[in-house]
Amino acid sequence: MRAVRMGCVGVVVAGLSSGAIAEEGMADLGDMLEPIQQEFALPALFAAVAKDGEIVAAGAVGERALGSGVAVTIDDRIHIGSDGKAMTATIAGMLVESGDLRWDSTIGEVLGDAVPGMNPGLAAVTLDQLLSHSSGIPTDTEEMIDIYFNANAFDNSPTALRLMALDAWKHNAPVVPEGSAFQYANFGYMTAGAMIEAVTGQPWEALIRGRIYNPLGLKSAGLGPTATTGLIDAAVGHLKLEDGTIEPRLWGSWADVPPLLAPVGTNHMSILDFAHWAAWNAGKGMRGPQLVQPPTLAHIHAEKLRTPERPNPPPGTPKQGGYAYGWSIEKFDWAEEELLTHNGSNNFNLAKILIDQDRDLAIVVVTNVGGRDSDLGAGKAMGELYQRYK
Incomplete structure (x- = not known):
């Protein structure tokens, strides 16, 4: 696939395209987003603001695939990555309310029969610890990545693969670091998903649609790569290569995790x-x-531990703050108090969500390329929008 130099963003189409406005009365953010998109050489940049439960502003600028000349719209599907962890936590909250799970339910209690011979320390890890990244399960290791990208992907269902992944890692003992127990653990959220599947008897892919997408009316929502195979009908992800070029990841297994x-x-x-979703x-x-009941959502949003200070964090990772269940609690230079936030990236896209519950204000910003420039550009847009709409 042809790679395009990072310095050349190609055709820039600002604002809301014809027919893209889904709600009356929204302000067009295109004029604000376009300079940021060009400054940080992003293929596309999207943003929306919700106040008091209503979307008051939205915009989309740039191209679906770099060099394609196909302009984005605010109706395009975009990848939000780990910002979906809060959805996992919300489904867990539903099951706690129904009595199918407890926050202190352990991996061994729920999955021990399906994954026998688990390390006792791993078996003792609770749902609470998985959702707050405090279980002692580390950030993705080489062993974990080899498990994710295994050779059985086409021979088993995702539900079976999640249990197989846990079975492959079950000999490991979680290790809680000194100071803060926080370690951002994708493997932990995968395991929490397997626990949720076990107690409901339903695949995760059905649960997210039935429990989150459909009730909220998120008709565009799905899982995996954004574009239909063979079409550029959504904002596709891009990978920034070591030589500074960025490569569109259109379809198939290489377009997502x-x-x-x-x-x-x-x-x-x-x-x-x-x-x-942010406004809710x-x-x-x-x-x-x-x-979920408001007290359950408050528990999901409540800080569980402080994160260690990171002097040079990876893109999308805060220097310091707190962590709840699928939500960070972070202090920004342009806000007076700490706010609920999170970042999501599959390395090909980067998404930011910000919640100010005192003002009933929600801001989301997404770009379709990963990396530090994307983090900086999306962060700049988020800060400007917060100051404008707070």
Whole structure:
């Protein structure tokens, strides 16, 4: 596939294209987003703002695939990655309310029969620890990555692959570091997804649709690569290569992480649907639909531990702050207090979500390329939007 120099963004189409406005009365953010998109050489940049449960502004600028000349719209499917972890935590909250799970349910208690011979320390890890990244399960190791990208992907269902992944890693003992217990663990969220599947008897892929997408009316939402195979009908992800070029990742297995990681974050949806999800959280669960009771959502949003300070964090990772269940609590230079936030990236896209519950304000920003420039550009857009709409 032809790689395009990072310095050449190609055709830039600003604002909302004809027919793209899904709701009346929204301000067009195109004029604000276009300079940021060009400054950071992003293929495309999307943003939306929700206030008091209503989307008040949205915009999309750039191309679906770099060099294609196909302009994005605000209806395009975009990849939100690990911002879907909060959806996993919300489904877990539903099952705690129904009595199918407890926050202190352990891996061994729920999955011990399916994965026998588990290390006792791993078996003792709780759902609470998995969702707060405090279990002692490390950030992705080489062994874990080899497990994710295994040779059995076409021989088993994602549900079976999740159990197989846990079985392959079951000999390891979790190790909680000194100081903060926080270690961002995708493997932990995959395991939490397997626990949820075990107690419901349903595949994760059906659960996310039935429990989150459909009740909230997120009609554009799905899992995996954004574009239909053979078409450029969505904002596709891009990989920035070592020589500075960026390569469109159009379709197929190379366009996203393996499907077994769906509970970790393979979600995609339009920027407007992403904003609807954000607005529901900003409303503290007081607005319908009532996915979980407000006290349960408050527990999901509540800080569980402080994260260690990172002097040079990877793109999308805060220098320091707190962590809840699928939500970071972070202090920004342009805000007076810490706010709920999260970042999602499959290395080909980068998504940011920000919640100010005191102001009932939600902001989402997404770009379709990964890396540090994407983090900086999306972060700049998020800060400007917060100052404009707070």
